[in-house]
Amino acid sequence: GERNYSCFSSSDFYSSLGLEDFLSVGDISGTEEDTDSAILYGTLRGSVVGLRYYTGIVNNNEMVALQRDPNNPYDKNAVRVNNVNGDQVGHIKKELAAALAGIMDSKLAVVEGVVPYGAKNVFTMPVQMSFWGREENREAVLDQLKRHGFKLSPPLKVGSESRFGSKWISGRAGPSYSAPVHAAVQLTTEQLKSEFDKLFEDLKEDDKTCEMEGAETVGTLLLPHQKQALAWMVSRENSNDLPPFWEERSDFYYNILTNFAEKKRPENIRGGILADDMGLVIILIQSLNFCLCRMCVHVSYWFIIWFILICGKYYTLFCYAGKYSDDGSRATLIVCPLSVLSNWMDQFEQHIHQDFNVNIYVYYGSDRSKDPSVLSEQDIVLTTYNILATDYGIRGGSPLHKVKWLRIVLDEGHTIRNPNAQQTKAVLNLEGQRRWVLTGTPIQNSVKDLWSLISFLKMKPFTDREWWHRTIQRPVTTGTPGGLGRLQSLIRSITLRRTKTSKVKGKPVLELPERKVLIQHVTLTEEERQVYQSVKEEGKAAISRFFSEGTVLAHYADILGVLLRLRQLCCHPHLCVNTSSSFSYLSVSADNKTPEELRETLVKKMKLVLSSGSDEECAVCLESLTVPVITRCAHVFCKPCIFEVIRSEQPNAKCPLCRNKLRVEHLVECPPEEEIDSSNGKKSDQEWISSSKVNALMHALIELRRDSPNAKCLVVSQFTTFLSLIENPLKESGFAFTRLDGSMAQKKRVEAIQCFQSSQAGSPTVMLLSLKAGGVGLNLTAASRVFLMDPAWNPAAEDQCFDRCHRLGQKHDVVITKFIVKDSVEENMMKIQNKKRKLAAGAFATKKPSASEVNQTKINEIKALIDL
DNA sequence: ACCGCCGGGTGCC
DNA sequence: ACCGCCGGGTGCC
Structure with a gap:
């Protein structure tokens, strides 16, 4: 789950302020997408x-x-x-x-x-x-x-x-006049998980506790919950159960949601969703080769089981050996995000015994084979979502789409949550019976997210979005009685999920060390306060003007810009790139500017967006911005995405975020790298000075080193330039440190992580980490302390970051320190974060407040943030 | 369709 | 009869 918490066009920020309805975030192509409202x-x-x-x-x-x-x-x-x-x-x-x-x-x-x-x-x-x-x-x-x-x-x-008086339906359903419903508040990771877990609430413990029989040899090597998972997966691939909501009725198969019936038996779902909480499935890696050999002897005529550890997560894959499936297919396709590709490769390399004769093909890079038969002869083909999507469009067809796969595995399966994304279409068009989805968060934002996964699993009739929407999504989002019940039975029937608190045979699956979050208040110096105050007053004046003009939403990006500057000033004065205290750039009115001035203003804005956090998300594809362009209304998208929007909405295309008119010729592209980086370059020329927050951090670090010299810690910020600034005092005070941020190449990342995780004497004790660097899988368990330098808009993003060290493999209690500047926008952000945490409890699948309430909330939030 | 509708055949009682 | 009535042909969009 890549989350986004930076400024400007960040869709998370909109939702964190409850603005997503108004701005139609995620609603870019008319009625079809907007069936929720x-x-x-x-x-x-x-x-x-x-x-x-x-x-x-x-x-x-x-x-x-x-x-x-x-x-x-x-x-x-x-x-x-x-x-x-x-x-x-x-x-x-x-x-x-x-x-x-x-x-x-x-x-x-x-x-x-x-x-x-x-x-x-x-x-x-x-x-x-x-x-x-x-x-x-x-x-x-x-x-x-x-x-x-x-x-x-x-x-x-x-x-x-x-009408149907079935067990899934309690009482009356059917259309009602209910108001449009969205998930009004952004949930934190923990809340999302717990909301998702509610779907499993009534699941009897023994429902999935039958362990696999006849695998005693394996049994000695597996913990109970692993046996449980294994048994479940085997049964999913081989079961003859009807898919959910189907009943057999006098030689017809009857769907109780749509009342559709046919003679032909609906196909079993040979697979499912593995939504185990990260790192819950444990196995001793050392015994893996042994394990494979043992199984080879005992069960190889039937199948081989591979246990694969990916960043602390264990997944079990099956691969038929010798005797392949009845349709002659042999190869398992594994699709994953690029960021975890090397993890898979490493794991295969390390843990698959050479004698085992397993053919693995990494379908990646320019020299990838165009010959489908090369792929179908493998045991495993590894590729990424991007390759899959790129190939899908090529003339002559993608080799990946010509192979009939024995099995298809989607790692970080929520990657395909956007039904309109090319990746999703490419995935949905793969051929192969057995289908598995690995993901920690099947539902990221709303029930909507599930459709792609359900469709991937080929569950009738949900592969067609109309039926999914009519029978599940709408009943759930409008709170129709029985709707949630349906969703529950659907998900339960195809999902294996154990959480930190799950028990197998009465014993907890996992016990994690404690996690404490401390807030440390920081007081600005006189000088810092003066700068902060003057920027704040200026911004406040501008924003009050927007309020009085009633143009708050039209100036939304500008308001975010003001807030960004204030957040930066809380950290360090040098973070503010354009410290010239003028907000003249705030209004992008085309009338009183030459085209060149206008372009410059837009470029400035885009730079602000791109440097505000780390990777930005495009509100159209929900992926990080590849070729960023800015609209005249100052929203940033991927170039191909926004072109597609304009093309498809001809001739009256509107900005997906603010509904202002869009024209191709008004789009401004991002100037080449150096221009963006020039601010960084300048900074190094500047004489280095400290800041209150840096002082607070250094004080804490030195104290930590004195009290526990071996303790490792993460220093986390959204601003990579801030991390660079922190490098100075770290060097001065003799800390060995390493760094991980979004701009680093994969190889460098791996180096940084390995280096940091090492327990060797002299290995770094500090890692400078940009808040959203790396995927969810990132394992930084060597750290037991976290210093969060600046609060994120989205508390979920913070939690996810903390989880990188508070996870399986953590031996110590984890202490997290959040530095918050007193009497600043940061304190206000914290207040809103807390409110949201409370509000979000139970927000999943429940109705949200009325439109006017939402409106009021959002205005209050802006006011609260800037003390209006 | 055990309808409606169309259009040709037909025409006192 | 430029009508009514009868009964056969006919039938989605």
């Missing part, structure tokens, strides 16, 4: 005609999909009616289709159908339609219908959602 306008009864021309059949109360059919030679207004399987059932009667066509084409509303009496119709059948859309489109929709002589009925009882 849709409300039900009403329902309408219509008829489906032409049944006898099609093979698709439907049951009573079955959900149907309405699909525009603009190329129909008989009627350009045609609307097809398909059953859950996608087979056409008929058409909407033409008079009604004429009314629907406009509404559907302009995406004013989403129209969903349920067939109340679907069975036994020969020529026509009724259909109950629900119209969903944004509040502001309601009138337009009602109007269009009226013009064709139709009128919506209030949504009293509709469709199959309300």
